[in-house]
Amino acid sequence: MTRLFEGLRVIDCSSFIAAPGAAAVLSDFGADVIKIEPPGAGDAGRNLSRLPGNPKTDQTYGWLLDNRNKRGMVLDLALPEGQAVLHRLAGTADVFITNYPLAVRKKLNLGYETLSKLNERLVYGSFTGYGERGAEASKPGFDMTAYWARSGLMDGCRPDASLPPARALVGMGDHPSAISLFGAVMLGLYQRERTGRGSQVGSSLIANGFWANGFNVQAALCDATFYPRPPREKLFNALTAYYKCRDDKWLILTILNEERQWPVLAKCLGREALVSDPRFLKQADRFKHAGELIATLDAAFAERDRSEWRQILTDAGLVFEIVASPQDCAVDQQAIDAGVLVPFENDTLMTITSPLHVDGQPKVAPRKAPAIGQHTEEVLREAGYGADEIAQLRAGKVLG
Incomplete structure (x- = not known):
């Protein structure tokens, strides 16, 4: 053609x-x-x-x-x-x-x-x-x-x-x-x-x-007040933080529809009682006590390997992703299926196509x-x- x-x-x-x-x-x-x-x-x-x-x-x-x-x-x-x-x-x-x-x-x-x-x-x-x-x-x-x-x-x-x-x-x-x-x-x-x-x-x-870096540069152009980035353990929102699993591999949550998905996450983690905990009852409470919630979720994620959590969170329909290494990327089946990774002509060696x-x-x-x-x-x-x-x-x- x-x-x-x-x-x-x-x-x-x-x-x-x-x-x-x-x-x-x-x-x-x-x-x-x-x-x-x-x-x-x-x-x-x-x-x-x-x-x-x-x-x-x-x-x-x-x-x-x-x-x-x-x-x-x-x-x-x-x-x-x-x-x-x-x-x-x-x-x-x-x-x-x-x-x-x-x-x-x-x-x-x-x-x-x-x-x-x-x-x-x-x-x-x-x-x-x-x-x-x-x-x-x-x-x-x-x-x-x-x-x-x-x-x-x-x-x-x-x-x-x-x-x-x-x-x-x-x-x-x-x-x-x-x-x-x-x-x-x-x-x-x-x-x-x-x-x-x-x-x-x-x-x-x-x-x-x-x-x-346009989001932040535009903020500076608008004379915005900036806040120093805190350590992970003290992030502002526990539901958009990243967590280490039992096998020392990481994943990151991006749960923005908290009203619906916070109870789902708590159930996935086997921590249903957190939903009724006064410290974490509403979004404002979870923001106020974000450090405590991160510590609690740290303990929960440390109980399983990342591959297990990946299946559990996927089945629950939650928005998250693994923090991939280059070695993870090289065997990413979705990247292969979507045509992101393709083989060189007449070769088994793969490369990354243009996006x-x-x-x-x-x-x-x-x-x-x-x-x-x-x-x-x-x-x-x-x-x-x-x-x-x-x-x-x-x-x-x-x-x-």
């Missing part, structure tokens, strides 16, 4: 996670994505999973996730000949994606001003750490800094106010930001459909971080991410380069 983006040519001239992730989403729906990497080690994102502290395996799992389906090409953009090749490719492309620093784009002649003169229909997807205007526009940024720390998320997500700020996971801000950049590219393509002309579109880590779908448009079966320069000559031949020209580019180290 014809894929939604079949025939759409995308040049991914970016590194690490957020911008390559946006290109991967386009590839899921059939776009031909050409990944441009520098000579040598290639995109620094290739080795991200090998850094100390990250989970260890022979698979470069970060690279697999964010660069599936792409064709890999090595090009030395520091050389005028390399820039000439890129310009030739950009002249017939539909989308160009980059997160190179603004000064580097100018130095390498791959800014929007340059490429749009070569192709007026080009949609130029720009991703930055701190936006493209202001005193800090040229400041380097990663999701840990520009998204997580600068947005207030790092401060707000600490377990309680007395503890150090919470440290984010790798890619925690990058992957949501990839969807924002994808959305911006789609707006550019939609505008092109209406006007016939391309444009520069974009997103940034700081914008996505502020959006993710979007279009009815009647099945995604491309994900193909493994390319080796460094795997498709360089193939792409050049498609662009009209002959064997002698390719040999000359190789001799000049333009192709690594």
Whole structure:
């Protein structure tokens, strides 16, 4: 069948996670994505999973996730000949994606001003750490800094106010930001459909971080009074707290319809007497005595393993969820059934698909991410380069 983006040519001239992730989403729906990497080690994102502290395996799992389906090409953009090749490719492309620093784009002649003169229909997807205007526009940024720390998320997500700020996971801000950049590219393509002309579109880590923390940032904009987050044992509401089970695994309750569901929970826990306890009779009472109720529920949840509680609470129709580990996620049957986890093409290894779908448009079966320069000559031949020209580019180290 014809894929939604079949025939759409995308040049991914970016590194690490957020911008390559946006290109991967386009590839899921059939776009031909050409990944441009520098000579040598290639995109620094290739080795991200090998850094100390990250989970260890022979698979470069970060690279697999964010660069599936792409064709890999090595090009030395520091050389005028390399820039000439890129310009030739950009002249017939539909989308160009980059997160190179603004000064580097100018130095390498791959800014929007340059490429749009070569192709007026080009949609130029720009991703930055701190936006493209202001005193800090040229400041380097990663999701840990520009998204997580600068947005207030790092401060707000600490377990309680007395503890150090919470440290984010790798890619925690990058992957949501990839969807924002994808959305911006789609707006550019939609505008092109209406006007016939391309444009520069974009997103940034700081914008996505502020959006993710929008509830609290908007509260601050409204001059709200903030309350320090208390320790778990002293949370304001016992029925939206999280609890450790007998096997040291956790689950979290989100019981908002308390009038109906509080008696159901008490019955599930074998603590029916709590319903008539004056301390917990009404919601206001439960809020007032939340610490005491948390201690009581702690003792109850400690009597069974999480798998038992999961079945009991599910059967009762209560809103809760397990606090899953990555290992739990990897075997999550609902994620498999819902198409969140899918196998690589002709492989048993699973990956995470992009969080979007279009009815009647099945995604491309994900193909493994390319080796460094795997498709360089193939792409050049498609662009009209002959064997002698390719040999000359190789001799000049333009192709690594």
